[in-house]
Amino acid sequence: MSRIAVIGGGIIGVATAYELAKLGEEVVLFEKNYFGSGSTFRCATGIRAQFTDEANIKLMKHSVERWERLEEELGADIGFNQTGYLFLATSEEEVEAFRANIKLQNRFGVPTRLIDMDEAKEIVPILNTEPFLAGAWNPKDAKANPFKTLFAYLRRARELGADAREHTEVVGLEREGDTITAVKFRSNGKVESVKVDAVLNASNAWEPLINEMAGLRRDLVPIKAYKHQLVKTEPLERGQAEPLVCPPAWEDAYIIQDGEDGGIICGAGIEHEAKSLEDVEPTYDFLRGVLRYAVRIAPPLRYAHVVRQWAGFYAKTPDSNPAIGKLLDNFYIAAGFSGHGFMMAPAVAQAMAELISKGRSKAPLDWEWYDPYRFERGELRSSAFQIG
Ligand code: FAD
Incomplete structure (x- = not known):
């Protein structure tokens, strides 16, 4: 069992914490404000597979299939409805x-x-x-309730042992070579630190600040x-x-x-x-x-x-596709979801948890397409079709 820190208590961070806990990992989830307070609780509830490129269509086809089973899996009403x-x-x-x-x-x-x-x-x-x-x-496109969905994931993550902390801000990362060894966080005005085996940056709009804490350039993943x-x-x-x-x-x-x-x-x-x-x-x-x-x-x-x-x-991101993958040996990113993070969460969380825990994932996520280093190489994808 590894101790994995997830930074960001939006739908991506909370769903990934759940998937990691399901795989038997020890999870510490940090949210600086209250859970959902970033983009997640402000979204328009929409879920669609109608994209205009292969990578996003395949990812969302799989995500919709996961959404279809989510109420049963999480044991909660999440307001999922295939209204098209x-x-x-x-x-x-x-x-x-x-x-x-x-x-x-x-x-x-x-x-x-x-x-x-x-x-x-x-x-x-x-x-x-x-x-x-x-x-x-x-x-088959759909909608779901963002509040109920996030809280259903959170409850199950905690039941599976995840240590999910809100009003707890990550303020620093300790790095040795290409490995993050500890996360520093502030809660109730007190700064503490926890040793970790891996870290996921799921802070979405705040992503450049967390990357900087890891010693990376703010514009490496320009969100x-x-x-x-x-x-x-x-x-x-x-x-x-x-x-x-x-x-x-x-x-x-x-x-x-x-x-x-x-x-x-x-x-x-x-x-x-x-x-x-x-x-x-x-x-x-x-x-x-x-x-x-x-x-x-x-x-x-x-x-x-x-x-x-x-x-x-x-x-x-510059091509409106998220950055999903590995940035350092044990430092991962899933951020920059434009108008699509809610709908993509079930598929992305599963794939990311498998990547962190097992080193690879069976989920149909095109890692090459979402590679966080593509901006560094000057490779933009075709722009993901916008809107919620
Ligand atoms: P967020 O929900 O933003 O979570 C990131 C979290 O990280 C925040 O809560 C923040 O407080 C936390 N954080 C930041 N820094 C730190 C730190 N140092 N320490 C600890 N925590 C930290 N998507 C859809 O799929 N369908 C839609 O219909 C849709 N409609 C939308 C409509 C609007 C108006 C908006 C604004 C967005 C919409 N979206 C939609 C997009 C969707 O809301 C986002 O893509 C999604 O919520 C992103 O989730 P996330 O977990 O990546 O980020």
Whole structure:
């Protein structure tokens, strides 16, 4: 049994702590604030395999299969529901691009198909069909509750023996050669240290700071935080817009009916680089911008009151694909998940735990594609298709 430190109590860190504990490892999980307080509790709940490249399609196909079994495995309701994703095309060129994406997704067993607007209207009764030519529809895409999911993973991790500490900030790493030997942390104003056999940097937007503690350059894995926002309406009757509905040509604007209370979550790719890692203040400009799109997608939303608005980070690498792998002999990274860390967590956590514990993983994760050293080599991947 090895002692493995996981830095970051978002969905990636907590799910990996669980997977490591399941493999019989001794896990210490550090979260400087409260669990979920980074991007995880600010996400839009979406889970999809509709990507536009082989690596992300395969990873998400596997992740969705894991999501399908997760409630049973964790013994908890996590609000998982396969209500689908519907992408909408506004031009013939986009329809052609959808066809090409669908072909690629079908090749790897993702059952997306092109649908007409009559079928789209049956799936999303409040949809304005007029601006759209066709839809890419995958009924297996899904949503889940980020709060319930994180706490279900956390509870099982603790039951399996993980020592999960919140309000405990990692403030330093001790390194001998290419090995991290100890983690220094501060809790209740006191700094202590624990000897470790391996460390995972799962701090997402804070990743460069942790890498620096390991003696690596901050820009080795150049992740930047971009402010992304959501608004949510009062609850509507269920069944109005259950899938995530998105015309990518409209700044990636989307709506999705919250799986718990039926409010409509409205998002868009209207983003700004965050001024600091505390910059999570919502803006009036976003509210105006996103609602303009939302009522064009679903006109009845004109009459729905907004009851919440919030902001969080897309922690992005230059190609918007995460950095997943090994940085030093026993120092690993899973960070920079852009708008996809929640949906990818079950697959990434499993693969990462197996890599740390056994030195290799059977999970279908393309290590080459997500290699954290690709930026150093100047090798960018094709940009991962954005949106939640
Ligand atoms: P985080 O949740 O950010 O966790 C990192 C943690 O590390 C933080 O809690 C932080 O406090 C902690 N930390 C940092 N430094 C230290 C330290 N020194 N010591 C201890 N702890 C430390 N994804 C989807 O899959 N689907 C969606 O629909 C979706 N929608 C989104 C909508 C919005 C508006 C936003 C902002 C994001 C969305 N995302 C979505 C992205 C998703 O939320 C993230 O990719 C995911 O939550 C990342 O999880 P994580 O565990 O890597 O990071």
